[in-house]
Amino acid sequence: MWDLVVVGGGPAGSAAALRAKQLRPDARVLLLDKADFPRDKACGDGIAAHGRDELALLGVAGLIADYRPTRHLSVVSPGGARVSAAAARPNHVVPRAVFDARLVDAARARGVEVRRHRVRALTAAGDHVVVDGTVVARAVVAADGANSTVRRLVGIPGSPEEHTAIAVRGYADVPVEDDVQLIVMQRDGWPAYAWSFPVGDGSANVGFGMLLPRLRATGRPGREVLHGGLAELLPHLPARDLRAHHLPLSPGRPRPGAGRVMLAGDAAGLVNPLTGEGIYYALLSGRLAGEAAVRAPADPLPAYRRGLGKALGRHLRTTDVLARAARHPGFIDAAIGTAAERTEVFDLLVEVGLGAGTVPPRLAWAVLRRWLPAAVRGV
Numbered sequence: 001m002w003d004l005v006v007v008g009g010g011p012a013g014s015a016a017a018l019r020a021k022q023l024r025p026d027a028r029v030l031l032l033d034k035a036d037f038p039r040d041k042a043c044g045d046g047i048a049a050h051g052r053d054e055l056a057l058l059g060v061a062g063l064i065a066d067y068r069p070t071r072h073l074s075v076v077s078p079g080g081a082r083v084s085a086a087a088a089r090p091n092h093v094v095p096r097a098v099f100d101a102r103l104v105d106a107a108r109a110r111g112v113e114v115r116r117h118r119v120r121a122l123t124a125a126g127d128h129v130v131v132d133g134t135v136v137a138r139a140v141v142a143a144d145g146a147n148s149t150v151r152r153l154v155g156i157p158g159s160p161e162e163h164t165a166i167a168v169r170g171y172a173d174v175p176v177e178d179d180v181q182l183i184v185m186q187r188d189g190w191p192a193y194a195w196s197f198p199v200g201d202g203s204a205n206v207g208f209g210m211l212l213p214r215l216r217a218t219g220r221p222g223r224e225v226l227h228g229g230l231a232e233l234l235p236h237l238p239a240r241d242l243r244a245h246h247l248p249l250s251p252g253r254p255r256p257g258a259g260r261v262m263l264a265g266d267a268a269g270l271v272n273p274l275t276g277e278g279i280y281y282a283l284l285s286g287r288l289a290g291e292a293a294v295r296a297p298a299d300p301l302p303a304y305r306r307g308l309g310k311a312l313g314r315h316l317r318t319t320d321v322l323a324r325a326a327r328h329p330g331f332i333d334a335a336i337g338t339a340a341e342r343t344e345v346f347d348l349l350v351e352v353g354l355g356a357g358t359v360p361p362r363l364a365w366a367v368l369r370r371w372l373p374a375a376v377r378g379v
Helices: 011-023 049-057 096-109 149-153 212-217 222-233 279-295 300-325 329-341 343-354 361-377
Strands: 004-007 029-033 070-076 082-093 113-116 122-125 128-131 135-137 140-142 164-173 180-185 192-198 203-211 240-248 261-263
Touching: 004 011, 004 128, 004 135, 004 279, 011 029, 011 096, 011 140, 011 279, 029 096, 029 135, 049 082, 049 279, 070 329, 082 180, 082 329, 082 343, 096 113, 140 149, 140 279, 149 261, 164 212, 164 222, 192 222, 203 212, 203 222, 212 222, 222 240, 261 279, 261 300, 279 300, 300 343, 329 343, 329 361, 343 361
Parallel strands: 004 029, 004 140, 029 113, 070 180, 140 261
Antiparallel strands: 070 082, 122 128, 128 135, 164 203, 164 240, 180 192, 192 203
């Protein structure tokens, strides 16, 4: 019997496997993925400082040390307000074809067995779970993405349409010295924005995303809307290798699993609803799921639920409230305008958008004081 079977070899799944073996080197851990690595994954490729903290906790602190940090962030709001500043801690941009393969290799080096396998069936049987009729595990981590098969097999619904975004991602040529992560928001069809995240090798991950209901409301083909939005907002960065992907945005209280199955990363709907950031959540939730599997083998899900609540509970409730306010583009204009004037607000936006930050009342009031008069006027 396996102590832990992980389905999905992305950041969440690899983190779960790495953590389980880190805490219990003799644990029998199996990692299944339908693809061989390296493989591409449509994503913004951004790894924030909080994600690097998770890599350090997993014992792989140097995993992306050969990639140059991107130290600056520039954001343009729907109404044209702009903030440009250096982040308190730099971010990295690492293509998922590289990042995920390195994580899987690290898990394999730690003693995790890695197999290419597509999961089709799952049966709960008392104190264990049977995967595809032959693989028996004390616990399962479902880290198989936004369209998780395992989540469906245990009867947990996916993200509702109003909490789903869709984006297109590609790559463009930029100067090698470019180290500015750029986000340009679009008022038409808001919430919608384009991004350019330089990798450091003369290329940048570029893309455009919007809420799925907004996309459907255009009545136009999705490809036309997404590709057109990217070309309109970043006309100087013609993109190649464009691929679309869905983002299951966190509703504030994601359901973490059922029985002996724990959902992690995108499979749990752990994507920041303000920014679409998901790698930090994936690494964190995967780590916590791996911990629960080996520290509470008799009943891992409650331990996992408590860990998630402690690490992300207040933050996810904060982002849920802010995402509702952010449906009004004027609120974002006010937030960006205030961040341009006050460094602590800029740092706070980074913490909330890329990490696990919450909003102190005094800073919330600073933004509201700027926004409310315009909101009352209907601007």
